[in-house]
Amino acid sequence: MxxxxxxxxxxxxxxxxxxxxxxxxxxxxxxxxxxxxxxxxxxxxxxxxxxxxxxxxxxxxxxxxxxxxxxxxxxxxxxxxxxxxxxxxxxxxxxxxxxxxxxxVIPNLVFEDVPDGTDESGNVEYFGRNGTAETAAKARAPRPSFSFAPKEHFDVGVAAREMDFEVAAKLSGSRFVVLKGQVARLERALGQFMLDLHTTEHGYLEVQPPLLVRDEALYGTNQLPKFEEDLFFTPHGDGRLALIPTAEVPLTNLVREAILSEEELPLRMTALTPCFRSEAGSAGRDTRGMLRQHQFNKVEMVSITTPETSVEEHERMLACAEAVLQKLGLHYRVMNLCTGDIGFGAKKTYDLEVWLPGQDTYREISSVSVCGDFQARRMEARYRPAGEKQAPRFVHTLNGSGTAVGRCLIAVLENYQQEDGSVLVPEVLQPYMGGLTSIGGR
Incomplete structure (x- = not known):
């Protein structure tokens, strides 16, 4: 706004x-x-x-x-x-x-260093503020090599048995899945690992927010009015509530209509929640598997900062999201989104794209955005600068996936698959899996 x-x-x-x-x-x-x-x-x-x-x-x-x-x-x-x-x-x-x-309905103004482009083909790989392709490669796991043709996640042996799209369709229709057994446990392990990482190592406050929100909250984080068709609504009293499309909505709105003190900033919050999206604009895209679902779990990160520190916080948040993939040993790249691909409320966005050997391509697994005061004006979220008597100023807001749990499950299944249909469990997840080093197999 x-x-x-x-x-x-x-x-x-x-x-x-x-x-x-x-x-x-x-x-x-x-x-x-x-x-x-x-x-x-x-x-x-x-x-x-x-x-x-x-x-x-x-x-x-x-x-x-x-x-x-x-x-x-x-x-x-x-x-x-x-x-x-x-x-x-x-x-x-x-x-x-x-x-x-x-x-x-006017989108945010982007930073000067956002590349120009008409669509995702204009995105530019980002190696860090002072980094190079070589230094970035050293921090990331290499692409895995296989002695067999790697399968997509839904065809990996253990997943093919414990990832049920047909039953989900009977229950709810297309773009839903029922996870069972060890695959369900692996998905839960991923979410808990991410949440523990961000709270214990990255300084985020864990929050369990409501999953239903009012129109005012959706307006505050710019889902309304422009993206109403992407939301699921339910009647409530004389009005309605919406299922959250992302925990960004309730987390960011925790400071709506508030005047914070500068000493309280930055606020860093994280939540593991289900997310619900109608995927109205994605007809025919990614109809197989778990890549594009109406319901999925995601660990969200939100930061509330002063205007002077938001750019640095953006880089910090990117590093927090990268740490998830680095600890899981997953190969990925970071893209600086161009003007034709960046989100409505963002001034700048980095996408983390994980390598999926079954698809032989990179797919987005996290978006990390700085919004400036764009959302704060819609929420009336302000802070009072230390030692100043002037009027309160608008905060800056940032959000990022830390990461999408379902897509991370896909990446683990594809990158750690074995020829016998089993999947190796990344070392950092083994404590969450009761010490299991692999799942599935004949």
Whole structure:
């Protein structure tokens, strides 16, 4: 969400920055025209209210002087103003809503170092702020090699027996799965491992948030109004609640309508939750297997920072997500998303893409984004700078997957598969698996 005053003062810069976004045709002139109408009605209302107050005093003076003709003339004018003011106030509210709605569907302005591009083909591999391809390679596991043709996750022996899409379809329809036995335990182990890593080594506070949220929360983290079709809603009282598409929504909204002290920042929170998405725009994509599900588990990371520290926090959050894949021994790469692929609310996004040998390609397993004050303005989330008497400032928000548990399960199944259909258990997961070093097999 943008401040219309800032747009008015920086119209040319706003238009230039917004023009980098794919498919966005909004210009400052359109927004300022709405704001001009809003400002005009405010001036007219203020004038009318001031005139009404002044005339009311004059009515008293005319009556005191027993000038009934003058008093009647003044009362008639006040009556006309009283008719205009309620209508003017209604017009002001309507224009305020029009402006708010117009601003709410405009995506965030990206940083200058975000590459230009029309789609994912424009994404650029990122090796760290001061890194190189060589230094990045040293921190990551190499691609695995196989003496046999590696299978996709749903065809790996143990998974083929304990990953049931047919029964799930009978229960719920397509894009659901029933996990059983050792594969279900492995999925649970992954989630617990990630949560323990982020809380014990990375300093995140564990949170168990509600899985149903109000429209206001979804508006705060920019799922509404633009992405309403991607959500699942359920009636609640006279309104509705939505199943969370990601724990980013409740975690970030924990600071909505709050004024924090600078000493409280940064706030770092993490949660392991189910996530629910309709996948409205993905018809025909990834229909086999677990890659694109209506329900999946994810460990989310959210940070609330000052404006001065959000860029550094973005790099830190990326490192926290990378640590998951590094400890699991999974090969991956980091991509700096281009202007045609970056999310609506992000100023900059890194995608972690894990190698899937069964597909012989990289697939996204985590997105780590810095949003600046874009969400904070929608949530009215502010902080008071230390030692300053000035008005509170908006916080900056960041979010990232740490990581998607289901996709991580896919990566483990494919990267650690054996020719006999068994799957080796990564060393860091063995304590969560009761000491098992492998699952499945003939």
């Amino acid at each position: 943008f401040d219309i005053k800032w747009i008015r003062a920086n119209a040319e810069a706003f238009d230039a920055a917004l023009s980098r976004r794919k498919g966005v045709s909004v210009r400052s002139s359109e927004l300022l025209a709405i704001d001009d109408r809003r400002r005009d009605i405010i001036v007219r209302l203020n004038d009318a209210q001031e005139k009404r107050n002044a005339l009311s005093k004059q009515i008293g003076q005319a009556k005191a002087q027993k000038d009934e003709a003058k008093a009647n003339e003044l009362m008639a004018e006040v009556a006309r103003l009283k008719e205009f003011i309620p209508q003017g106030e209604a017009d002001e509210r309507a224009i305020e809503l029009e402006l708010r709605n117009a601003l709410s």
